[in-house]
Amino acid sequence: MSSPAELREGYEHFDPRAYLRNNYLPPRADFSSEEFVVPWKLRCLAETFASGEIRGRTLIDVGSGPTIYQLLSACDHFEEIVATDYLAVNREELGRWARGEPGAFDWSPFIQHVCKIEGRGEPWQDKERRLRERLRRILPIDVHRPEPLGAPLRPPADALLSAFCLEAVSPDRAAFVRALAHVGNLLRPGGHALLLGALGESFYLAGPARLPVVPLEESDVREALAAAGFALRELRSYAMPPALRTGVDDVDGVFFAHAQKPLEA
Numbered sequence: 001m002s003s004p005a006e007l008r009e010g011y012e013h014f015d016p017r018a019y020l021r022n023n024y025l026p027p028r029a030d031f032s033s034e035e036f037v038v039p040w041k042l043r044c045l046a047e048t049f050a051s052g053e054i055r056g057r058t059l060i061d062v063g064s065g066p067t068i069y070q071l072l073s074a075c076d077h078f079e080e081i082v083a084t085d086y087l088a089v090n091r092e093e094l095g096r097w098a099r100g101e102p103g104a105f106d107w108s109p110f111i112q113h114v115c116k117i118e119g120r121g122e123p124w125q126d127k128e129r130r131l132r133e134r135l136r137r138i139l140p141i142d143v144h145r146p147e148p149l150g151a152p153l154r155p156p157a158d159a160l161l162s163a164f165c166l167e168a169v170s171p172d173r174a175a176f177v178r179a180l181a182h183v184g185n186l187l188r189p190g191g192h193a194l195l196l197g198a199l200g201e202s203f204y205l206a207g208p209a210r211l212p213v214v215p216l217e218e219s220d221v222r223e224a225l226a227a228a229g230f231a232l233r234e235l236r237s238y239a240m241p242p243a244l245r246t247g248v249d250d251v252d253g254v255f256f257a258h259a260q261k262p263l264e265a
């Protein structure tokens with residue numbers, strides 16, 4: 001089991017471009033079939049937002065890393081998107097994309113796919129522009145702190161999204177529960193939480209960095225959400241096919257959870 005100090009040390013060597021290469025270029029970024037992991041992740045989010053039930057002023061994305069794909073369906077339903085990450089190198093990568101700077105990662109295949117599955121015939125450039133307009137803040141965060149942003153979010157977020165972060169920064173399941181409770185402090189009562197994460201993963205690579213992950217089963221996710229005070233609305237799982245087991249991690253599958261913070265405090 002890794003210690004918080006080992007985790008922090010490991011993240012000093014995290015290479016955002018290697019991480020993007022490992023997870024967001026082929027073979028994992030294969031849009032040719034719904035059987036593949038990226039279309040599955042994007043469909044979970046598109047279907048959840050399609051109902052229109054989840055909307056409001058602010059959505060906070062916890063541990064964004066260097067990625068924005070997770071925000072593509074959310075951005076139609078919130079005036080402001082707040083991205084966050086622990087590492088400056090990831091916040092800088094997000095900023096490059098947000099400002100449309102040369103050298104930023106090309107998310108257009110993801111944006112085109114989301115526009116296709118949302119089925120409104122929206123030009124992908126419109127969605128790209130809307131996300132850039134609404135992605136107003138890119139903040140430092142540490143989910144091990146009871147106040148992950150260092151100060152309360154005022155007003156609290158109407159919704160929270162987090163993709164592949166909490167299990168990758170928690171040394172064990174108890175720490176995962178604590179991190180969930182901490183990020184729950186950023187969410188208003190009644191607010192919705194959407195989580196994507198890894199099942200059965202014990203490590204992943206990001207260039208020179210080899211980071212430990214607490215291996216989770218679906219039941220651990222269910223129990224952690226309950227222990228952190230969330231009411232579970234939906235939990236789906238995806239099994240990683242052999243073709244996508246590329247050695248960049250040992251992930252067995254992916255979970256998608258939709259939960260809600262109760263109205264009564």
Ligand SMILES: Nc1ncnc2c1ncn2[C@@H]1O[C@@H](CSCCNC[C@@H]2Cc3ccc([N+](=O)[O-])cc3CN2)[C@@H](O)[C@H]1O
Pocket residue numbers: 011014023028037038062063064065066085086087090141142143144164165168169198201204213249251254
């Ligand atoms: N204390 C902290 N608080 C908040 N964030 C923190 C903290 N420490 C580090 N961070 C921040 O959290 C990190 C988030 S990236 C974590 C990667 N998770 C594992 C990776 C992800 C992945 C992606 C896609 C697929 N797939 O199949 O499609 C599979 C997998 C499985 N492997 C990183 O941005 C770091 O900068």
